[in-house]
Every structure is written in structure tokens, then in C-alpha cells.
Amino acid sequence: MVRASGKRTTAPGDLELVRAFINTARLDRGDDDLDLPDDLRRWLVGHDLLAVSGDVGDGDLVVAVAVREALRDLAGANTGRVPSDAACATLDALSEASGLRPHFEPGGTVALAPRAAGVGGALGRLIGIVVAAVGSGDWTRLKTCRNPACRWAFYDSTRNRSGAWCDMAVCGSRAKSRAYYSRRRGG
Numbered sequence: 001m002v003r004a005s006g007k008r009t010t011a012p013g014d015l016e017l018v019r020a021f022i023n024t025a026r027l028d029r030g031d032d033d034l035d036l037p038d039d040l041r042r043w044l045v046g047h048d049l050l051a052v053s054g055d056v057g058d059g060d061l062v063v064a065v066a067v068r069e070a071l072r073d074l075a076g077a078n079t080g081r082v083p084s085d086a087a088c089a090t091l092d093a094l095s096e097a098s099g100l101r102p103h104f105e106p107g108g109t110v111a112l113a114p115r116a117a118g119v120g121g122a123l124g125r126l127i128g129i130v131v132a133a134v135g136s137g138d139w140t141r142l143k144t145c146r147n148p149a150c151r152w153a154f155y156d157s158t159r160n161r162s163g164a165w166c167d168m169a170v171c172g173s174r175a176k177s178r179a180y181y182s183r184r185r186g187g
Contacts, residue, residue, distance in 0.1 A: 010155060011138070011141070011142055011155035012138060012155070013138075014129045014132070015129060015130075015133045015138055015139075015142060015155070016155075017047055017049070017126060017129060018071060018126050018129050018130055018133070018142065018153075019142060019153045019154070019155060020047070021043075021047075021068055021071065021126055022068055022071050022072045022075060022144070022153040023152060023153050024043060024068060025065075025068065025069075025072075026152070027149060027150060027151050027152075028147075028149050028150040028152070032065075034061065034064060034065060034068070036061070037056040037057055037058055037060060037061045038056065039061075040056050040060065040061050040064050040119070041054060041055075041056040044056070044119065044122045049122035049125055049126075050118070050119065050122045054118055054119070054122075055118065056118075056119055060118075060119040060120075063094070063119070063120075063123065064119060064123060066090050067090060067091065067094055067123050067126070067127075069087070069090075070083075070086075070087035070088070070090040070091050071091070071126070071130070072144055072151055072153065073087035074087060074088075074091065074130070075142050075143055075144045075153055076143070076144040076151065078139070078140050078141070078142060078143040078144075078156075079143045079144055079145075079146050079164050080146070081144075091127060094120070094123055094124060094127060095124065095127050097116065097120055097124075098114035098115070098116040098120045098121055098123060098124025098125075098127065099114055099115030099116050099124070100112045100113070100114055100115075100124050100127060100128055100131075101113060101114075101115060111128060111132060112127070112128035112131050112132065113125070113128060114127075114128065141155055141156045141157070142154075142155055142156075143155075143156050143163060143164070144166075145164075145166035145171050146164040146171070147166075147171040150166060150171050152166035152171075153166075154166045
């Protein structure tokens with residue numbers, strides 16, 4: 001399914017990396033861009049999160065997929081879902097393993113940076129971006145589609161932050177049609 005172009009598809013700054021990472025799996029189609037360790041390596045290298053010479057093994061892939069789904073769970077909280085304890089534990093464990101710590105820039109900015117290198121450091125950088133987005137208020141706008149079969153991550157740019165569907169013409173319209181026909185049938 002092609003997603004709508006425009007305001008809802010991208011997030012500002014580095015938060016776009018997190019949105020893109022979450023969307024490496026298309027739940028509605030059962031597709032996963034991260035089937036093999038080399039797929040993960042290509043994605044991380046392509047997004048400047050890992051050196052070209054970076055090594056990625058099967059264990060790294062398992063951790064990356066778990067982190068991706070935990071981030072999807074966390075973003076789902078912005079559309080009313082409650083993140084699972086397992087998702088929170090996964091993100092906590094990665095934060096600790098990657099050695100996230102404050103890093104002060106000469107220009108006066110502060111960011112959470114991982115001490116770990118490799119895949120752990122790359123995933124830690126994504127967590128650092130999430131923490132920065134929480135601080136800036138941008139995180140509440142990164143949402144997952146309310147359609148449980150879809151859960152595509154999108155950036156809600158609506159003025160009142162009411163976006164709930166990745167694409168109103170697809171998931172939103174289907175949900176509204178189902179609700180309408182359910183009401184007409186009497187429940």
C-alpha cells in the first residue's frame with residue numbers, strides 16, 4: 001500500500017530516522033525490510049548510523065527488531081495504546097547496553113549519545129533521538145495508525161494533534177465504513 005504523501009509522512013529532523021526505522025516492517029502486508037543481518041547493516045549504513053565496515057550478526061538483528069517493535073509500541077501510546085511492559089523493558093535494556101549519556105556540544109546543545117559502537121550504538125542513537133523528541137514536544141506527534149493491522153508510524157502535523165490514521169483515505173475510511181455498517185446493523 002502506498003502511503004499518502006505530504007504532511008503526515010515525515011517527521012522533523014532526526015525524529016524522521018525513528019519513524020523510518022519503525023516503518024521497516026509493514027504489518028498490513030507482512031513485509032519486513034530487515035529479514036537478514038545484511039538488510040539491517042544496509043539500513044543502518046544508509047542512514048549514517050553505522051560505519052560501512054560495521055559488522056551485523058544474527059543477534060544484532062534480533063535485538064534491532066525487538067527495539068523497532070518496542071518503539072512502535074511506544075509511539076502507539078500517542079494514539080491511545082498503552083505500551084507493554086516488555087516494550088519498556090526492551091528500550092531500558094538497550095539504553096543501558098548502549099551506554100547512553102549526555103554529550104555536550106560546543107554550541108551549547110546537549111544530546112544523549114551512546115558510548116557503545118556498532119549496532120548497539122546505532123540503536124542507542126535512535127533512543128537518544130526519542131528522548132530529545134520527548135523533551136521538545138515532538139514525540140507526542142509521532143504516532144502509529146490506529147488500525148491494529150497497520151500500525152504504520154506517521155508524524156501528526158494537524159493543528160490540534162488529532163491524527164489517528166496513517167492515511168485517512170485508506171485506514172481511516174475503512175474504519176469509518178466499518179463503524180457505519182455496524183451501527184446500521186444495530187451493533
